[in-house]
Structure formats: C-alpha cells, structure tokens
Amino acid sequence: MVARFLHGLDNIRMSDILPLIYHHRSGYPSINSANSDEQNLLFVTHGSPDEIRNARPYMSTWATRLVAVEVRRQxxxxxxxxxxxxxxxxxxxxxxxxxxxxxxVTWCDLGNWSLKKLESCYWRRGAGDLAMFITEAAAAPAFEGGVAVVRAQRPHPIIQSSAMASFIISRNRCANGDLAMILGIWHFACKSHVDVKRVYCHLGNYVAATTSRAALNSMTAGSMEELRADVGSALEGGEMPVCLILDNVQEYFEVNEQGIGRQNELKVGTAGTSIVLDECAPGAFDAKDHHDRVAKNERRLLTHDALFDDLDFPHLRRVIPLHWARVLVEFSPHFLPLLNSIAALFRSSPVARRRMREGRKMKGQPLGTNGERSTETQGMERAVKDFENQMGLNPELTKAFLFWIRGDGASYANILRLTKYCAPIGTFPNKVATPEIWHTGATDLNSFLQVYPISHRKGVSLESRLPMTLSTRTQDHRFTRTDLDAFAI
DNA sequence: AAACGTGCCAGGATCCTTGC
DNA sequence: GCAAGGATCCTGGCACGTTT
Incomplete structure (x- = not known):
C-alpha cells in the first residue's frame, strides 16, 4: 500500500500532497503564536532541523540541507x-x-580548451548540473519563462563556469585543468605582476606562478621531444614535415642584482617557430626535382604575355565582385546580416577552388630563441642551423629535401643573401625563402598606430603622445571614416 | 630617511596521490 | 585508513632605483 503510493501508482501522489502541506496556513506559524520565531527558519543553514516544529520551515530547511549535500557531492x-x-x-x-x-600538461590540452566547451561540459556531465542550476540562479540577471536571459555584455554563463572552476580547484588543488592552468599560463604570457598572480591564486582563479613555470618547462621539453620524433619518422618516410618561421626579438632587461660587469641591456635574438606542413603533395619538397626544374630554366618563358594568358578571367569575374560585395556589406552595420551568405558563396563552388580541410588546425611549435641577430648574415646562418638542430633536422638526412624558411622582410632578404653567398661552397643548401604576408600587414598596422596621433583632442601636443600598447590604441581610438581618410592622405 | 616596487627562486609548509 | 612521497603553494630574501 505504502509502496504503491511512494512509487506514484495511486491516484494521489506526492506531488499532490507536498505542496498542500507546504502551503497550508497551519504549517506556518502566525505572528501571534507561541513559536512565531520559526517564521525566520525557512532556509536555515545551521543547527539541527529536527527542532523546527512547523511543517513549512521544516520542509524548506530539510530541502536546503539535501541540496547542499548533493551540490557538494556533484x-x-x-x-x-x-x-x-x-x-x-x-x-x-x-x-x-x-x-x-x-x-x-601538453600544448594540445591548452589548444583544445575553450570557455564554451567548459560551460557545456559542466551541464553535460550531469555530475555538476545541480551546481550549475544553483549558480545560474545566482548569476543570471533575469529569467523569462523559466529560462535564464543571457546578456550580450558580461554573459553570466562565463561567470558561472569560472566560478565552478574556482570551486573545483578549491576542493582539490590538483584539479586545475578546467580554467586554472590555462589562466596561469596566460598570466605568465602577459607578464602579469607577481602580486597579481599571488592574489588571484588565493582567489582560486589560477594556479600558483611556480606551477605555471613548471608547466611551461615540461610542455616545452615534452613537445620538443615529440617534434623531433615526428620529424625523424617523416624524414625516414621520404617527406619533409616542417617549415620554419623566423622573427627577431628585442627585450630590455634591467639588472637589479649586484655583479661585476652587469648592466641593463637590450637582449636581441632570433625566434623561430616550426610549422607542420599540411596537405602537401607527395614529394613537394624533393630537392632533386626542384633543382631539375631550375636547370630547365623554364622561367625564361614566364613573360608578361604568358602570365596574362594564365589569368582565368571567368573566375576573376566571379570572385572580384564578391570581394566588392563583402567590402560594402562590412562597411555598413545595416548589411551585416548578409555577411554569412557572402561567406557561404566564397566557400562553395564555383568560387571556391581549393578549400582547406574542414577542421584543419595549424600545428606550430615554438623553438628556443637564440641570441643571434637575424639581420647579420652569419648570425642568420648560425640561427637557422640552431633551429634545424632543435627540430632534429639532421644535415645528412635532409640533404634530399628543400627547407622552407618564412619570415619578415629583413629575415627573408637575409636568407636570400645567404643562399646566394653560400651557393658556391654549399654550406647553406636547399633553402627556399618566402616573405610572410600577414607579417607585413601586422607591421603596417603597428607603425600606423605608432605614428598616428592618439586623438584629435584639442591641446594634445605631439610630445604628449605617450607610447601605448597596440590593443589600447585600437580599442580606445575607435577609428572613424575621417581618421582612415586622414591616414590615407 | 624610510618605505615601496619589482621578478625570481630556494626551500619549507601544505595538500594530494599512490599503494597497501 | 594509513604512511610515504610527490606536487603544489607560499614566503621571504635579494638588490637597488623610485617614491613618499
């Protein structure tokens, strides 16, 4: 009988009875009754609930304890x-x-991470959905029809996820994979002040600075080993697996410690990143094939006329108007909704000719920066040899392949010079250099921001234009059409 | 003259995992 | 549930220019 009722098989179920009890006026003490103080005991978080006599305060307090235990478990x-x-x-x-x-920890762990994923993970895992329900109730600015309203600015799901991540690391400091580790490394990368790191470590936002450094050390060591293994097996399989991107680095170091001959200095060096070559045709980096083609000297046939004949005018007539349409649509917020359909046209045939693989992600490995000056010819030679060595590109194994080096304008010119000088003696063989287009763009933007007045504000003299960071400028300045016109002039 | 600000790191304290 | 040992956290010392 009782079991039937408790299983909800009778006409009357718990959902009929509990609300009746909870809302019954006799279950709640009136202001004049002897135990009127129980009016304040609705969701009591301390003491034993068994001493509460009225039904309603007892039920809510009992439920509160039940939820607390479950949230803790989840x-x-x-x-x-x-x-x-x-x-x-x-x-x-x-x-x-x-x-x-x-x-x-690996670079891959950090690369796979996203706030969006984290949020859906907390809801999906079920293990935390009660906790998410509670934190959503706490964080959401409003509910409509029982659904939380997500604001465009400071959306609460992000705040919820970060709070949950803090709770989790609070429970177990080794459970740092949700947010703490990635933020710790981010603050290292941003060179946050040590006190910032200390304080926010206390707040449970991220791991201690020591841990970030240890993580970076082991990630670097681990991924370099992995890179060398990959490079080794690819070379044995007859393919060149990586290329190299160069850039120069300058950083000012202040010396605060005593020591003979120590002084503040600008450290100059060359940074390298190895990029895994993706979707290449087999044998694309075969040196012999390249040399054979060069020997044929077919370039002499590459005249203006030949280039003109190569142009695919029907295709250009499809693509160029689409570029114009995109520029126009991006110009006016009114047309922005059309942007997706333009993008879809770009991505589909016949405009799209050779799309990158769906879900393709560039695989890069930062190499150890060396102290060579990339603008010096010999410095560049030593720098490239060091990077090759770091990547495990053994000169014996790689002599059959081309090695592709990319970089800013100076690095590019320097590699060209080196290949020319070293060609007769063969000490710098099989290098192919190309300039980085994106690098040119970024540099242009940077120099523009450095020379452009911070604002048209009256009374702002040239001398008072303080150096500011790129991001501050782009955000603060809010370019208008007039600004851009002025720049163009 | 005193205190602050600055980043690194040794090494002790604390917390967590592992293995039983 | 315990002990051992390892990972993580945390503090203070360091040096010296800058600020109060």
Missing part, C-alpha cells in the same frame, strides 16, 4: 576526470616523475 565528482571525454583532463600535472600516473 562538485566533488567534477574534480575527477570525465570518463566520457578522454580529451579533457581535469588534472593537469605541471611536473611529474615515474611514480605519478597523472596526465602531464
């Missing part, structure tokens, strides 16, 4: 890895030895 479960998602590691070790079984 957040506790979120401190463990999700068995259904092997790509997400809640525990990222910054360092380890043989004894530990835990996953050591």
């Amino acid at each position: 957040v506790g479960r979120l401190t463990k890895d999700d068995p259904t998602d092997p790509t997400h590691h809640v525990h990222l070790r910054a360092a380890t030895n043989e004894r530990s079984k835990a996953h050591v």
Whole structure:
C-alpha cells in the first residue's frame, strides 16, 4: 500500500500532497503564536532541523540541507576526470616523475580548451548540473519563462563556469585543468605582476606562478621531444614535415642584482617557430626535382604575355565582385546580416577552388630563441642551423629535401643573401625563402598606430603622445571614416 | 630617511596521490 | 585508513632605483 503510493501508482501522489502541506496556513506559524520565531527558519543553514516544529520551515530547511549535500557531492565528482571525454583532463600535472600516473600538461590540452566547451561540459556531465542550476540562479540577471536571459555584455554563463572552476580547484588543488592552468599560463604570457598572480591564486582563479613555470618547462621539453620524433619518422618516410618561421626579438632587461660587469641591456635574438606542413603533395619538397626544374630554366618563358594568358578571367569575374560585395556589406552595420551568405558563396563552388580541410588546425611549435641577430648574415646562418638542430633536422638526412624558411622582410632578404653567398661552397643548401604576408600587414598596422596621433583632442601636443600598447590604441581610438581618410592622405 | 616596487627562486609548509 | 612521497603553494630574501 505504502509502496504503491511512494512509487506514484495511486491516484494521489506526492506531488499532490507536498505542496498542500507546504502551503497550508497551519504549517506556518502566525505572528501571534507561541513559536512565531520559526517564521525566520525557512532556509536555515545551521543547527539541527529536527527542532523546527512547523511543517513549512521544516520542509524548506530539510530541502536546503539535501541540496547542499548533493551540490557538494556533484562538485566533488567534477574534480575527477570525465570518463566520457578522454580529451579533457581535469588534472593537469605541471611536473611529474615515474611514480605519478597523472596526465602531464601538453600544448594540445591548452589548444583544445575553450570557455564554451567548459560551460557545456559542466551541464553535460550531469555530475555538476545541480551546481550549475544553483549558480545560474545566482548569476543570471533575469529569467523569462523559466529560462535564464543571457546578456550580450558580461554573459553570466562565463561567470558561472569560472566560478565552478574556482570551486573545483578549491576542493582539490590538483584539479586545475578546467580554467586554472590555462589562466596561469596566460598570466605568465602577459607578464602579469607577481602580486597579481599571488592574489588571484588565493582567489582560486589560477594556479600558483611556480606551477605555471613548471608547466611551461615540461610542455616545452615534452613537445620538443615529440617534434623531433615526428620529424625523424617523416624524414625516414621520404617527406619533409616542417617549415620554419623566423622573427627577431628585442627585450630590455634591467639588472637589479649586484655583479661585476652587469648592466641593463637590450637582449636581441632570433625566434623561430616550426610549422607542420599540411596537405602537401607527395614529394613537394624533393630537392632533386626542384633543382631539375631550375636547370630547365623554364622561367625564361614566364613573360608578361604568358602570365596574362594564365589569368582565368571567368573566375576573376566571379570572385572580384564578391570581394566588392563583402567590402560594402562590412562597411555598413545595416548589411551585416548578409555577411554569412557572402561567406557561404566564397566557400562553395564555383568560387571556391581549393578549400582547406574542414577542421584543419595549424600545428606550430615554438623553438628556443637564440641570441643571434637575424639581420647579420652569419648570425642568420648560425640561427637557422640552431633551429634545424632543435627540430632534429639532421644535415645528412635532409640533404634530399628543400627547407622552407618564412619570415619578415629583413629575415627573408637575409636568407636570400645567404643562399646566394653560400651557393658556391654549399654550406647553406636547399633553402627556399618566402616573405610572410600577414607579417607585413601586422607591421603596417603597428607603425600606423605608432605614428598616428592618439586623438584629435584639442591641446594634445605631439610630445604628449605617450607610447601605448597596440590593443589600447585600437580599442580606445575607435577609428572613424575621417581618421582612415586622414591616414590615407 | 624610510618605505615601496619589482621578478625570481630556494626551500619549507601544505595538500594530494599512490599503494597497501 | 594509513604512511610515504610527490606536487603544489607560499614566503621571504635579494638588490637597488623610485617614491613618499
């Protein structure tokens, strides 16, 4: 009988009875009754609920305790890895030895991370959906029809996710994979002030600075090993797997420690990034094939007329108007909704000729910066040799392949010069250099921002235009059409 | 003259995992 | 549930220019 009722098989169910009890006026003390103080005991978080006599305060207090225990259990479960998602590691070790079984952080872990993913992970895992429900109730600015309203500015789901991530690392400091580790590394990259790191570590936002540094050290060591292994096996398979992007680095170091001959200095060096070559035709970097083609000297046939004949006018007539349409649509906010359909035209046939693979992601590995000056000829030679060595490009194994080097204008010119000088003696063989188009763009923007007045504000003298960061300028300045016209002049 | 600001890191304190 | 050992956290010292 009782079991039937409790299973909800009778006509009258718990959902009929509980609201009646909860809302019954006799279940709540009146202001004149002897236990009127129980009016204040609706959601009591301390003491034993058993001493509450009235039904309504007892029920709500009892439910409060029930929810608290469950939220605690669920957040506790979120401190463990999700068995259904092997790509997400809640525990990222910054360092380890043989004894530990835990996953050591990799660049891939950081690359796969996104706030959006994190949020859906918390809801999806179920282990945390009650906690998400509670934090949403706390964080959402409004509810419409039982659904939380997400504001465009400072959307609460992000705040919820970050709060949840803080709760999780608060429960277990090794459960840092949701947000803490990535923010720790971000603050290292931003060179945040040490005090900022200390304070926000206390707040449970990210791991301690020591841990970020340890993580970076082991990631770098681990990924370099991985790169060398990949490069080795690809070379044995007869393909050149990587290319190199160069840039020069300058950083001013102040010396605060005592020491003979130590002084502030500008450290100059060359930074390199190895990029995995993707979707190349087999043998694309075969040196012999390249030399054979060069020997044929077919370039002599590359005249203006030949180039003109090569132009695909029907295709240009399709593409150029589309570019114009995109510029126009982007110009006016009124037309912005059309942007997606223009993008779709670009992506589909016949305009699209050779699309990149869906979901393709560039794989890059920062190499150790060396102290060579990329503008010096010999410095560049030593720098490239160092990078090749770091990547595991053994000169014996690579002599059959072309090596593609990309960089800013200076690096590009320098590589060309080196190949010319070294051609007769063969010490710098098989290098192909191209300038980076994106690099040119970024540099242009940068120099524009450096020379352009901060504002038209009256009374702002040239001398008072303080150096500011690129992001500050682009955000603060809010270019108008007039600004751009002025720049064009 | 005193205190602050600045980044790094050794090494102790604390917390967590592992293995039983 | 315990002990051992490892990972992480945290503090203070350091040096010296700058600010109060």
